[in-house]
Amino acid sequence: MDQELHALFAERFVRNENRIYRYIFSLVPRRSEAEELFQETSLTLWKTWERYDPKVEFVSWACGISHNLVRNHLRKRKNQPCLLLDEQILDQLAERRLREDGALEERRRILRTCLEKLPGRQRQLVEEVYGGDRSMKDIAGETSQTPNAVYKLLRRIRAALFDCVDRKAAPGGAA
């Protein structure tokens, strides 16, 4: 096997896997489904690395493959109410998402700073909800709140983080 190509592929894969996951999530914004599709994409990429052309930009290539898997995923569930946007609008979003990838990558970096600025309790909640394995019910129960109240608080935190990133993103910047 071509060692150089393989090394190049492996490096680009590791370097870019977060971007691939986030691309998938923008089309299928439900965590467990997005995770499954990410795994399926990873598996496909590892199986097809020999077809990777190093001159082609890795993220576009990988996202193209994951977009196909997302399409198949949606078609499989065509007869059930799938509660996702329809294919035609997802295609528009997919294209736009890829174009904005650089700007979104920058926003993710800014997000780290914004996370540090969250008040301690909010930060802790974010860690528990996003970093832990416990259900929302358990997390809510611990602080004697209803899951609904926690969802509401999370919405407020997300909005605050979003505003924080907006403020710090260069005006008219890479976007």
Next chain:
Amino acid sequence: MTWREEVQSLADAMVEESITEAQVARLSELLQRNPEAQDFYLRYLDLEASLHVEMRGGARLALRRAVAPWKKVAFAAAALLGIGLSGFFLLRPPSAPAVLARTHEAAWSRPSVALQAGATLNPGTYRLEKGIAELRFSSGVTAVVEGPCDFELTTPLEMRLQSGQVVCRADPGTKGFTVHTSKAEVLDLGTEFGVRIGEAGRTEVQVYEGEVIARPKGGSAVEQRLLGGQAVDVDASVREALFRPSRFIRTLPGPLDPRGRGHHPYNLARYDEVHVVPAPPKVAIDGDLSDWDLSGRIATACEPPYQGYALEEALMFDERFLYVGGHVGDPFPMKSKISPDTPREIYGMGGCVSFRISTDRRMGWPVRGEHADFRRGRPAAAEDLNEKLTFMVFWYYEPEKKACLHLRYGMDLHGTMVNPPGYRGVFRKDADGQGYTFEYAVPWELLHAAEDPPRGGDVLGAMGLAHWSDALGQTWQGQLIDVANPLERGWNFYNARTWGRAIYHAKGSLPAGTVRPLPNPASRVDD
């Protein structure tokens, strides 16, 4: 309610998985009519996805519930890498976790028996009083410990560090090795990284290449994902720290070095400019630089303990040629077995000197141009494909005793040419076998500058690199990169702004003091 508030609320419902069919229809309608709304929606969702990734330390670790499918990925990857599953999270039944591959002035106080290179290291506790020892784990990980150091071995996929420091490097494809300290767990995802115990057990982690997860023990502090060039201090929390390439002793680039490609430099850039002087009327390309004007020469070297790996380089020019010459300190000089006749992407694997150079007089300095991977989806611009940016690789193909030249152009490295007509080159080995002199004349045509070659007074871009090989001349070991723009970070291969200045002089024999090293060497860490 503005469209923005409405999209936000629907996106919230979407990620909470509480959205109704009617709401999906409404969202669709809002997005359909409004590209601005699409952008907002994508940013909002990306914030959510970024939180998954950030709080989990990476996409693979973001996977929560379904472990089984990921194993499939591990199997596929392991099969591809041809390493068997032992290297990929799963263990074969351990016998001895490691062997002592080699040592340098090592003195052990535990165990009490003298340990020689080649010794099997059974599970147990060890204390290295002084010197350096290289441990080779059966999982495919090499660890270099520097005394004084206390550590414990248990299985091939982990070690416990009680005091001192270690640098670990995993073979390609090997992942999952963990260094435990009293304060932290450092999980390797395929990389080279260093761990040191500081005061009161504080754990310093520094990643040279690849990816690592640093996780504090106990407490609520969140784990952190580190990439090459990043460092953190871990005790109750994880704090970012300054990356210092010379903080840890790393394996010597040498014949027994199992570490592979030698991807990153072992030096700090000492120069941000190089002086190109007019060539004397007659320059013989013979591997002897005594007929050169060496007044613009720079001398740079790898950081201790590798200072023997050094590069001196000088550049001259006239109307027809660019002259590149110098000397490389190298214990295995001119060994390359990389044939110029076999098409390949990289010819420098067996040791080489290389230069990135711009002959674009209109652009001047800093040089602009980015590789596709750095552009993040931005389409290639003319400057990314600039024919006047050249990557030159000089190597000596030992089987045919030939001074070779590989040329590629633009930041996309197109137009590859090997040993094109018109250049002349000679290598000459040092009498003591500890280095070599190289001397090349490259016509401006080959640098796409015949029409408008650089002139005295020009300030353009350049960067020099040296790669060392193993004793056989087949595998890359460490490298050195110098003449860098200290204001830029990142890969010189990706971003031409990282290149330093090349100052073309109208008159040679530069006065003393013209060549000035940087007062503080820049910590360039990337190739």
